[in-house]
Amino acid sequence: MLPSPHPLRPSTRRTSTAWRAWRFRVTLSAPTFICLLTTLAIASAAHASSQVTLSDLKSSAKFDPDNGLVEWKINGKNYLKQQWFWYRIGPTGPEYSLSTLPDQVVTQPADNILTLKYADPSKGLKVSAVFVLSGVDSGIQSDISETITIKNTGTGSMSLHFFQYADLDLGESDKITFPDGHSVRQEASTGVVACETVITPPPRYREVHEVSTTLYKLNADGVPTTLDNTLTASGDVSWAFQWDVTIPAGGSFQISKDKQITPEPGALTFLVLGGLLTAMRRKSSVRSV
Numbered sequence: 001m002l003p004s005p006h007p008l009r010p011s012t013r014r015t016s017t018a019w020r021a022w023r024f025r026v027t028l029s030a031p032t033f034i035c036l037l038t039t040l041a042i043a044s045a046a047h048a049s050s051q052v053t054l055s056d057l058k059s060s061a062k063f064d065p066d067n068g069l070v071e072w073k074i075n076g077k078n079y080l081k082q083q084w085f086w087y088r089i090g091p092t093g094p095e096y097s098l099s100t101l102p103d104q105v106v107t108q109p110a111d112n113i114l115t116l117k118y119a120d121p122s123k124g125l126k127v128s129a130v131f132v133l134s135g136v137d138s139g140i141q142s143d144i145s146e147t148i149t150i151k152n153t154g155t156g157s158m159s160l161h162f163f164q165y166a167d168l169d170l171g172e173s174d175k176i177t178f179p180d181g182h183s184v185r186q187e188a189s190t191g192v193v194a195c196e197t198v199i200t201p202p203p204r205y206r207e208v209h210e211v212s213t214t215l216y217k218l219n220a221d222g223v224p225t226t227l228d229n230t231l232t233a234s235g236d237v238s239w240a241f242q243w244d245v246t247i248p249a250g251g252s253f254q255i256s257k258d259k260q261i262t263p264e265p266g267a268l269t270f271l272v273l274g275g276l277l278t279a280m281r282r283k284s285s286v287r288s289v
């Protein structure tokens with residue numbers, strides 16, 4: 001009995017053109033398809049490009065994959081120009097923005113939550129971060145908590161220098177101080193205060209300067225930077241933290257911190273007293289009617 005012909009193979013009576021087309025389809029079907037899938041997978045993990053807006057009650061925050069957090073609004077007023085991270089591996093070379101890492105996945109699991117997964121496998125560096133925005137339904141009050149996990153996916157230990165830069169604008173002229181090794185405080189004559197507390201671990205270095213100074217060190221000076229521990233400044237100022245850590249192969253390092261914008265305590269007391277006085281006036285006017 002003769003074997004049955006291949007179900008997909010063109011009959012030998014068909015033209016040679018049909019035969020070549022069949023062979024082309026078979027050649028494409030396996031490795032090329034896998035290659036296409038790989039290309040699509042790489043594309044989906046590649047550089048994130050669109051902005052994400054978080055919201056909770058009267059607060060919102062905007063994240064830009066190239067510049068980090070670029071807006072923090074309460075009741076429609078923006079208090080933040082930029083907050084983002086830079087890194088350097090080893091003692092030499094410049095710092096790099098986290099945005100330069102080639103693999104980026106940005107997700108928003110809830111209206112007020114942002115998660116980032118950035119990585120450069122060639123450097124053995126993988127960074128994940130979770131931002132949670134918490135607002136209130138009235139008044140100037142908002143909170144952003146951040147947990148950043150940095151993993152060494154390489155085969156040797158990693159000497160990592162990690163930087164956070166923050167430029168908030170609370171008023172025309174702001175004053176920044178570092179009350180202790182864990183926290184920074186920014187205030188303005190507008191009666192608004194911004195505080196960040198590093199829950200763990202404390203940064204090794206910090207500094208405050210006019211806005212362009214620290215950003216130039218991190219973005220453009222081309223040399224390794226160590227923050228200079230300048231602890232107070234006023235005007236159009238920004239601040240930064242620096243963590244220095246050695247991460248073993250396969251190990252990780254986690255930073256947990258919380259940032260708040262609130263009325264300064266004096267202003268809060270004034271507002272409460274003002275509210276009480278108004279209530280007392282209303283009560284006495286009701287009695288006198």
Ligand SMILES: [Ca+2]
Binds near residue numbers: 094216
């Ligand atoms: Ca530098």
